[in-house]
Amino acid sequence: MDNKDIQRKILELLFKLRLDNKMDLALSNFIIEKLSLTLTAYEYNIDYLIEKEFIEPKMYTDGFMTHTYYIISVKGIDFIDNNIKLNKKMLKVFISYNNVEKHIGAIIKEMLESFGIECFMAHDDIGVSEEWKQRIFKELNDADIFIPILSDNFRGSEWCSQEAGIACFRNILFIPLSLDKKNRIPYGFMSHRQGKLISKYNIPLEYLVNPIVDNFPKINILANLIDELFMVRGFREAERLMSNLEPYFNKLSIAEVDRVVDISTTNYQIYAAGRCKREYLPKFINVNNEKIDEEKLKKLSELIELK
Structure with missing residues (x-):
């Protein structure tokens, strides 16, 4: 993963977090955990985002314990506006x-x-x-x-x-x-x-x-759908998004196939969802077998118990 890919992930997830500020704390924590999990190996993590003042830690008490969650800062919003909106054409x-x-x-x-x-x-x-x-x-x-x-x-x-x-x-x-x-x-x-x-x-x-x-061949709407898949929080949502992606399994690039595999193998809500496990992921593997890294293919097959 090069620096451009890392910055893209930060932008994507900050954008999701910005939308999340209107939602619940649990999802906010979920997004930051995903961000940390994805970027830890590349030295970009929560501390990095706090240091850059893109996010701000907040505290709340549930009556028993004090918890930390994160909100996006004004600087983070500006970072999004100056990068995503200028560089990404939205139909x-x-x-x-x-x-x-x-x-x-x-x-x-x-x-x-x-x-x-x-x-x-x-x-x-x-x-x-x-x-x-x-x-x-x-x-x-x-x-x-x-x-x-x-x-x-x-x-x-x-x-x-x-x-x-x-x-x-x-x-x-x-x-x-x-x-x-x-x-x-x-x-x-x-x-x-x-x-x-x-x-x-x-x-x-x-x-x-x-x-x-x-x-609109220059606008990759399939990549947008894969971005949505990254943020899945429930079985039904995973099945719905996989159902939307399924007709286009054969149109995915090697990089997109790799991203779907990474997302699917790290999110229980995807690989354990009934129709994803029985139907969508086996078909995805069958269609894209030659595009999938051997070790990743083995892991995904084991997770969905594909024989």
């Missing part, structure tokens, strides 16, 4: 829908955000005090991808049609999804694009991810 998606189909938009948003893709839903992301028309114009202007959820309700909404028109004019990537066969062919300026049929119970991940991978 932006505008999800257009009639309010009746809001729940479907929310599912799509959750699916894409696990890949590090920023999504905008007007009803969720616009505060009451904002001038919402101007915010919609701004989000449409900033969007790299437009996802309309086509239905009779969509056609009946004057706002949805105008959003689609603006996005067409900008000539950004369209990923039309249709809730019924009648609306599978987009209308108006969208009519030359073929829509994919979905239901509220079945939104195939490849309908969303494949066009993005094909159209």
